[in-house]
Amino acid sequence: MEALAASLGANIALGFSVALSPTNVALCLAGCVLGTLIGVLPGIGPSATVAMLMPVTFYLSPVGALIMLAGVFYGSQYGGSTTAILVNLPGESSSIVTTLDGHAMAKEGRAGAALAVAALASLFAGTVTTLAIAAAGPPIAKFALLFQSPDYVAVMVLGLVAAVVLAQGSLPKALAMIVLGVFLGLVGTDVTTGMQRYTFGVNALFDGIGFVPVAMGLFGIAEIMHNLEATQGKGRVMRPMDRLWPSREDFRRAAPAAGRGTAMGLGLGILPGSTTDIPAYAAYSVEKRISSEPWRFGKGAVEGVAAPEAANNASAQAGFIPMLSLGIPPNAIMAMMIGAMMIHGIAPGPQIIDKQPALFWGLVASMWLGNAVLVVLNLPLIWLWVRLLTIPYRVLFPSIIVFCCIGCYSLKNNPADVVIMALFGVIGYGLKKLRFEPAPLVIGFILGPMLEENFRRAMLVSGGELSVFVTRPISAVFLAVSAALLFAVLMPAVRRARSGEVAG
């Protein structure tokens, strides 16, 4: 136990030596600021923000790129909460709960208090989760090194199943999006036979459909189309605020709520496939249920800001655990992080912690740094974010389009990538109209090639016997859990929770 603690200490020291290098601190800062900057823009959630800023990181070292992207991710989440509180505009589904009491506080003139509580609760949740990643990542990865190809297939199936089970909306539609994502991920040259699949002689498709154009199109461009349509082309309208610091009473109420929110977020978020909105909803309804004054909720209760913000941050960050230790992305943002790793030539998987300790521990340390930077840097800058909201959307969206085009083009200096981005923008818009979620598609897209490769290898070794998946204990357990999850989701209680109502 002592040796374990000592090696953890040494590893965290290594992490901070990487994260605190001047370049990486600057990148973390830049990521947080850019992430907040774009995250506060109305209608642009964390997925779209990360997708848009991904090309900027290609010129960096792999560690620097991941640190910056992680910063962008925290920043955009924080930006989403900022607009939820100030102007009642949640940047993403998980900050919908924050609007309930956060915006109520803002209407009472306590916007500053609500923002500070949201930031401090997130910092607390981020600190606890960072420690959890540092402690849980290496043992999980060590276990995962025992995996053979059938086990990999089974764990990916579990990740994919969990991704749809915990997400909102129709189960068959989410499963269909995964299948479509896997299929799209297989386009290009088959690594085993060297044959072309669905490339139609287009050079740009020989290496497969690029991840960046797909992500930018589905999230960034589709969101612009949808916003323009939903607001009659005007974009969203804002209004100003006044501010105050949280009172002692606010802190007294918020601190335990943040603790409970963190625990729930971490517990739920560690499951592969968790989204951030379920923990946020769950934490909110728990606070309301255990409160001695439940009538205050919805009218500016500070617990109603602290708990969901902590839960949302903890669960979002807990997604790094399966991403870093297994190479399996539990949500769309982690899928983009894996995409960024692969572009830098790093193969995702359990070997990362052993082979690239500087990358893993540097990223872990920078997570904490990113959370701290947000508090120190963003609270004084709130006035700036609010000013930003006054930029009219009709000026904003052409600029976002141009930035997306340049980012996408600069990837390989290939115009075809930009055309693919436009195409996936239209696809993303259509999916939204038909109420399909794009996130399972992106996760399937990332996992598709790995899934196929391991499935083929498993079948080759077993001589075509599917029974290999149930005779190997590791894969049998994963598949049993997947089946149990799918079964559970058909139960009425879980089904009700998935419909996304705030209980109570």
Place this chain on the structure above:
Amino acid sequence: MSSGAYPAGRPTRLIDNRDLWAGAVLAATGLAALILGRDLTVGTPAEMGEGFVPRAMAIALVAFGVLVGGLGLWRGNAAPEACFDGARWRPVMFVSAAILAFVAALQPLGLITAIAASAVAANFAGEPLSARPLVLLVALLSAGVIAIFVWGLGLPLRVLPAFAG
């Protein structure tokens, strides 16, 4: 069924059923994948060809399409609004046009022309800007893009049209 979700006096029409459309799109995608990939080698489970997994996914897409569409028919339209209520073609069309205009202009005509073309096309997607703010937007955006991407990051992008050097 869920006809109560409709505004009063509105009949339940098949064309309004969102999940029926969703299922049809899935099934059509799967069928297209099967037809376009008909020449790929399937192989045996032990020795899979390049077509094995894609074909399996295509068949699954068709199956999910039938399932989703069938559930849609069975439940009626669960959403309060019809599938295409509020849909407008201008945002989708002109946002796509703005992207395509940018990329078409970029290599032959340079960054500034590309930004101008893109902004003009995008201007039709929403509530349009009048001429003067539009020119100002193009000027500011060009200056910003050149400063960040060309000078700052050193991307090899042509700024002016090819014939202007």
